[in-house]
Amino acid sequence: MTQPPLPSPQARGWIGRRDPRLRLLAALLFALVTVSLERPAIAALALGLALALAFAAGLKPRDLARRLLALEGFMLILMLSLPFTTPGPPLFSLGPVTASGVGIILALMILLKANAVVLVLLALPGTLEPVVLGHALARIGVPEKLAHLLLMTVRQIHLLHQEFLRLRQAMRARAFVPRANPHTWRTYGWLMGMLLVRSLARGERLMGAMRCRCFHGRLYLLDTTRWNRGDTLASLGLIPLLLSLPLLDRLG
Amino acid sequence: MAHIPDGVLSAPVLVTGALVSVGLLTVALRRLDYERLPPAAVLSAAFFVSSLISVPMGPSSVHLLLNGLMGLLLGWTAIPAILVALILQAAFFGFGGLLVLGVNTMNLALPALFCALVLAPWLQRCPPARIPWIGFAAGALGVLFTGLLVALSLGLSGEAFVPAAKVMVLIYPPLALVEGLITATTIGFLWRVAPEMLTREDNPRV
Structure with missing residues (x-):
């Protein structure tokens, strides 16, 4: 992982x-x-x-x-x-x-x-590069909102994956070994819940930071292909x- | 197992899938304004990362579909989020294919939409002790409906695929059970830790 x-x-x-x-x-x-x-x-x-x-x-x-x-x-x-x-x-x-x-x-x-x-x-x-893929999709006629969602999702995937690794390491430090049993499934349920809670908090911070930088509901595609x-x-x-x-x- | 590869389905099935997906996507994108794009992107990234977890099951391991949970938390936004995940998985992991993107999106998005429109309103009404049950229903039904749609796409593509489609239908119930248990835990956890994610009006859910 x-x-x-x-x-x-x-x-x-x-x-x-x-x-x-x-x-x-x-x-x-x-x-x-x-x-x-x-x-x-x-x-x-x-x-x-x-x-x-x-x-x-x-x-x-x-x-x-x-x-x-x-x-x-x-x-x-x-x-x-x-x-x-x-x-x-x-x-x-x-x-x-x-x-x-x-x-x-x-x-x-x-x-x-x-x-x-x-x-x-x-x-x-x-x-x-995933970001370039997003730009190219927008340039060949994929709806702009979808391309924006893809671009932002790609960026957040990297950040949330680090968050996930941190949570996973904390579990490993407590000697968690995944097995095919209800304990594992319940634990993974909590892990996903925690990831979602943190991602929502991150989403709010992101929105605030973007507003501070004059985001008013539109992103501009800056690519130089x-x-x-x-x-x-x-x-x-x-x-x-x-x-x-x-x-x-x-x-x- | 929900990713059908290219070269399998017949042209009418591919076209139907593409049309249904484009229709759903048009409605979903119209309901999603730019203002709510950042939180929606963070949540869909969280779902993408969660779907990378391999969950041990019996002698092998499975990945979660999460379309039920996405439907509960994202509502209509689940549809573009699912499509984004499928595009990324097709391009970078080689899951599925290109022309089948429409069918694959439809197979995951319709169950998600069912959870969003039928099960999500129950979250507001039912007593807290029952909340995990709604999670279980969303997780399990998401997988079962997807399995049914995958089997249907196969079965409608040709007589020869019908036995393979039947095998698919048999594979999905155990997956649905595990996904249901995990989703129930997640929803129960969210209810205690961040109930606003399930009820608040200004979240990405429409």
């Missing part, structure tokens, strides 16, 4: 220099294209492209594997059930149930697509690359 609450490894090199808005829109286009694919070979190609982007952004394989595993609890249920529940010509049987080739392909497609989208999310918007020639080149390269995926998918 000593790692920062919002891990955001900064992108290096070519991807790190791209405009945040471009990275967001590229992730969106990639997700749209990937989800619409129908052939496993092309979905695998999309996953390969996503992996290439993730490595180009300088993400470490170990971190990526850990992040992708977060997805797999949900996936496991689908992977285990889909081959046996999709109608189609039987491939093999396990006791009373038979697996169909169609089902296995469907399961494989979901696995490829979900991981590809998550990889691109981690590689493009995931390597932005500029669209440069590299961004235009990157989008000119990326769009045909992404659009070729559905083309290959239909033609084959």
Whole structure:
């Protein structure tokens, strides 16, 4: 629990220099294209492209594997059930149930697509500074209030996480070890309550401090991102690359 | 388990989720004025940090959804707070996906809204000894409704997903029990320590 609450490894090199808005829109286009694919070979190609982007952004394989595993609890249920529940010509049987080739392909497609989208999310918007992500979202048309809420929440997450660590350390000093029992659950309930009480007090202080600095209900987005020639080149390269995926998918 | 990944759901389900979420968000943002943004942000940060706690349960551990508690304390503001948390989790943790954000927001926000509109008014009326029970109901119902909506999103996406959706429905009740117990404790604690959080008019709740 000593790692920062919002891990955001900064992108290096070519991807790190791209405009945040471009990275967001590229992730969106990639997700749209990937989800619409129908052939496993092309979905695998999309996953390969996503992996290439993730490595180009300088993400470490170990971190990526850990992040992708977060997805797999949900996936496991689908992977285990889909081959046996999709109608189609039987491939093999396990006791009373038979697996169909169609089902296995469907399961494989979901696995490829979900991981590809998550990889691109981690590689493009995931390597932005959270504050920059908030600004970029506001610039591409997300309601301003929502962007403000995100920006302020990001800042407070860091502060409250420190508060949380302090409370957690106090518990550890009193020899608290979390176990699967009602005592632990009750204690965590109190911990969350305490965190909420302190956060409300903090919210009031924050509001007061902001009023002192002439806050009258409006924040201004101060960011200096500029669209440069590299961004235009990157989008000119990326769009045909992404659009070729559905083309290959239909033609084959 | 409430984060559905991309590539699973069918287009009609995705579009419905997105439309419902955009609708809810529009109403919620209209009711939230800039004046109340800072306290709302601090509370949603507190919920985000609380959702990082891994709670031991049986042989493994789970993370809390907290949408019931958010509904009780934040009211309509819970909806943008949930969306902000989902955006941050998708971008930095790889939970869920991008096109499913609408469905995932809807699945968490509708139960939160239920708690805000149906259970929160009871906090003013019921005797103090019963306050934790409302917390329990909010925590447990938040998880159960979310589980039901996740299962529905899956089941409506295709015949082949129905058994997986049934497994999901079976997984959620134990989670609901733990979340209910924790939320009951939290609400009981808040009632004794900071009752103004549950009753006051000028808090971020609308």
